[in-house]
Amino acid sequence: MTNTAIIRSNENSSNDLNTTWASQALASASPKTRGMLRRMFADPRMLEKPERAELVSELRLCVRQYPKVSELRVVYGMALCVNLNVQEAMEELAEAVSLDPNSFIAHLKMGELWMRLRVCEKALDHTTQASRLAENLAQSEMARRQATALRTIMREGVQRGGYSRSSWFSLGRLRRLWSRNRGEAEALATADVQ
Numbered sequence: 001m002t003n004t005a006i007i008r009s010n011e012n013s014s015n016d017l018n019t020t021w022a023s024q025a026l027a028s029a030s031p032k033t034r035g036m037l038r039r040m041f042a043d044p045r046m047l048e049k050p051e052r053a054e055l056v057s058e059l060r061l062c063v064r065q066y067p068k069v070s071e072l073r074v075v076y077g078m079a080l081c082v083n084l085n086v087q088e089a090m091e092e093l094a095e096a097v098s099l100d101p102n103s104f105i106a107h108l109k110m111g112e113l114w115m116r117l118r119v120c121e122k123a124l125d126h127t128t129q130a131s132r133l134a135e136n137l138a139q140s141e142m143a144r145r146q147a148t149a150l151r152t153i154m155r156e157g158v159q160r161g162g163y164s165r166s167s168w169f170s171l172g173r174l175r176r177l178w179s180r181n182r183g184e185a186e187a188l189a190t191a192d193v194q
Contacts, residue, residue, distance in 0.1 A: 111150075
């Protein structure tokens with residue numbers, strides 16, 4: 001990507017500068033790292049555990065070299081998510097949002113992470129902000145789909161650990177049955193003593 005292809009208008013110049021730095025940072029990565037990134041974007045499950053760790057390590061070096069590039073931190077945060085380093089991913093995505101509060105992808109990915117963690121209010125805030133920042137139909141569609149998935153989660157209830165409304169009712173029935181059986185067992189034990 002050349003600098004002339006990136007320059008659009010004065011309003012987007014700071015965003016373009018970040019994009020230029022991000023593409024330069026990723027261009028400085030090894031061909032193997034870029035290949036692993038392509039595979040991660042195609043299907044994150046394709047990367048083996050050692051490859052995920054290597055990718056995270058390589059991207060960490062890129063972030064150290066270019067610490068002010070929001071988009072690079074987003075990519076690093078995504079790799080951390082794939083490597084199941086959720087806390088670090090949260091920190092990197094939060095840093096990406098703070099570095100560039102007008103970054104569509106930073107808000108979208110932060111919203112996605114919060115949605116996957118079932119923290120719906122924060123997910124909704126970031127997804128709504130991403131929707132406002134969308135610059136084209138593809139971005140609008142991505143934000144719309146994420147918002148739809150989030151509304152579905154909120155409507156059907158947060159299901160942390162596999163608990164749903166029906167499982168809570170089942171749990172209540174189990175407690176009543178257990179206490180009834182315990183009461184019957186205590187009655188039998190006192191009858192045996194007498």
